[in-house]
Amino acid sequence: MSKFSRRSFLAASAALAAAPALGPVFGAVPAFGDVDVAIVGAGAAGIAAARRIAAGGRRFALIEAGERIGGRCITDTASLSMPFDRGAHWLYARDSNPIMQLTAQTGLDVYPAPRGQKLRIGRRNAREGELEDFLAGLFRSKRAIVEAARGKTDIACSRALPKDLGDWQRTVEFVLGPYAYGRNLSEISAMDFAHSAERDLSAFCRQGLGALLAKLGGDIPVLLGAPATRIDWANGAVETAKGIFRARAIIVTASIGVLDSGKIKFSPDLPKRQLDAIGKLKMGSCERIALELAGNTLGLARDDLVFEKSEGARSASLLANVSGTNLFMVDVAGNFGRDLAAQGDKAMTAFATDWLADLFGNDVKTAIKKTAVTRWNAEPWTLGAMSVAAPGGENARKALLEPLRDRLWFAGEAAHETMWGTLGGAWESGERAADAVLKKIGRR
Ligand SMILES: Cc1cc2nc3c(=O)[nH]c(=O)nc-3n(C[C@H](O)[C@H](O)[C@H](O)COP(=O)(O)OP(=O)(O)OC[C@H]3O[C@@H](n4cnc5c(N)ncnc54)[C@H](O)[C@@H]3O)c2cc1C
Missing domain, CATH: 3.50.50.60 (FAD/NAD(P)-binding domain)
Incomplete structure (x- = not known):
């Protein structure tokens, strides 16, 4: 530079x-x-x-x-033993992403992200039928929002959700709102949501985006x-x-x-x-708690994306074994993530640790070697995600x-x-x- x-x-x-x-x-x-x-x-x-x-x-x-x-796209090479993206990490829609065409010039290792996600229900993985129920709820909710966006008046995405999501409602709300866009669905325009391009088929950069x-x-x-x-x-x-x-x-x-x-x-x-x-x-809110573990104590595969079946707003997402390393990234977002981040680094790390322990067992607590957190909402030249x-x-x-x-x-x-x-x-x-x-x- x-x-x-x-x-x-x-x-x-x-x-x-x-x-x-x-x-x-x-x-x-x-x-x-x-x-x-x-x-x-x-x-x-x-x-x-x-x-x-x-x-x-x-x-x-x-x-x-x-x-x-x-x-908002910066790789931190100092905090942990491996590079860690503090902001953008996914190169979405790799077939049409304009940055994808330039990656060969950089000499860095860019590879396709695995498709799909894992879903935890307490300490176990969701069964196939449960995962199908969740994905069906997700699909129907997306379709309902897109349908609502065809109306004359713009409404909040939350108002368009199907009424019969049952005990998947919280998880669907988390994935479509805080996880995807950093805001709760009640605060997102259905028309803006409907215009958002498909983000499937992503890529990762091993050295960091x-x-x-x-x-x-x-x-x-x-x-x-x-x-x-x-x-x-x-x-x-x-x-x-x-x-x-x-x-x-x-x-x-x-x-x-x-x-x-x-x-x-x-x-x-x-x-x-x-x-x-x-x-x-x-501005939406999305903050990251990066954990360097002693090994693959969670038993997950490289770049596994994990959600939980959530019952409330206190939820997060996990990207495990990032690029094959012992880096685990827990993202907290939306109103819950914003409030948690406002409580400081310690509270964020404590939440991530407890959340992982609830889903994968207490061994994770002793496996943590180093941690790092982001505070995008407090970055003076960004002020949000x-x-x-x-x-x-x-x-x-x-x-x-x-x-x-x-x-x-x-x-x-x-x-x-x-x-x-x-x-x-x-x-x-x-x-x-x-x-x-x-x-x-x-x-x-
Ligand atoms: C935690 C997090 C995770 C994300 N994950 C993804 C992801 O996986 N994939 C993805 O595609 N996107 C992701 N994003 C979004 C992505 O990072 C942003 O959309 C993108 O980086 C924004 O680029 P930009 O150039 O618009 O803005 P910025 O990156 O914010 O750049 C604007 C620049 O302007 C500077 N600036 C501000 N004010 C002034 C001023 N007054 N004078 C001079 N300079 C100024 C800032 O310092 C900054 O460098 C994520 C974002 C966050 C925060």
Whole structure:
């Protein structure tokens, strides 16, 4: 990762001629001053946009608030003995995911994720008939939500659920709401849910998905530790603590949580339509407790995904033996996960340990070697996990996608109508915003 320095005041497009291994070759980031495009945020969307703008031969500044790139897709190689993805880990819909086409260039090991999941009922695995009942309930519920989304009025997903789910109701609610989207079904727009693209047939990266994204962004010059504090989209200027950039076009990829927090001032104020859209797209909550065990004490296979038949909101998911290691990732999400995370690391680890012990026996307690937890809701430049439209927010993403005065474009996972909440969606939205900008200002 190139770091900003005044001596490196070179045109970002200077070295585009050579054919690179990972995409365009970049010059250094301009320290301040005039660029064609200012890109705020160096997560997946910002990286994708920067690569595209560079390929179009235009000068850009990639401006990042934090001290690293990757945003919500980051692999932690320090906390445990193996790499652990703190955020995105699944490359969903591998056949259509735009990142999939680039994985070969990174030299990392990407492999198909196993299909399906295991279901625990107390200390035993669900029998075949029980699993079928659960899957049938899941399928009927999805179909009912999609059906409800055909109506004129947007409603909460919870209102569309079949009434006869019986004792599978809590599990279905957990899997379709907190597990999939980080919010409870009562807080998710049925229309947004229905637009969400199928996430089946995924892939994993053995070294971590964050490591893969870091490779894709590794050559791009970026100005780190420079939060954008004011965006003047009438005149084309981005103010940061390290200087002001004047730009013909501005792409903003900060999360909905950051946009809603007011940390970035817009001048003039954003139009009501965009403000309403930001208000309707709430951040979901998804936090991870990573456990390094002494061995495969749970008796599960590589990359086994496990749910429990739950009776209440205190539930979680487990990804076991991640990429064949002794890493076990317990995800807590939705309102329960948010409240638990607010209680701190100890409470999170205690919950994960007890939850695993309830499902697999107490041996797990003595097998834990190291632990690590995430706190995405408290990350100042993220403030949550992924965007989800609240009921009535069915048009919010469309509004966010409208450029303002052909000067300001929003990109990022929230600005994708079908792949929202995903890494692939963020990447594609960054590319699309860059394409729209290049169409406006032209290529070189
Ligand atoms: C726990 C968790 C698990 C997930 N699991 C998956 C998964 O398995 N598969 C999947 O596809 N997706 C998953 N996601 C979602 C996925 O991580 C995101 O959709 C994607 O990474 C978002 O990318 P982005 O570029 O839109 O935003 P971000 O990654 O948030 O990037 C935005 C960047 O902007 C920076 N920024 C913010 N404000 C400013 C500012 N004022 N000035 C400058 N920079 C700023 C931030 O620091 C950040 O680097 C998960 C997310 C979480 C939290």
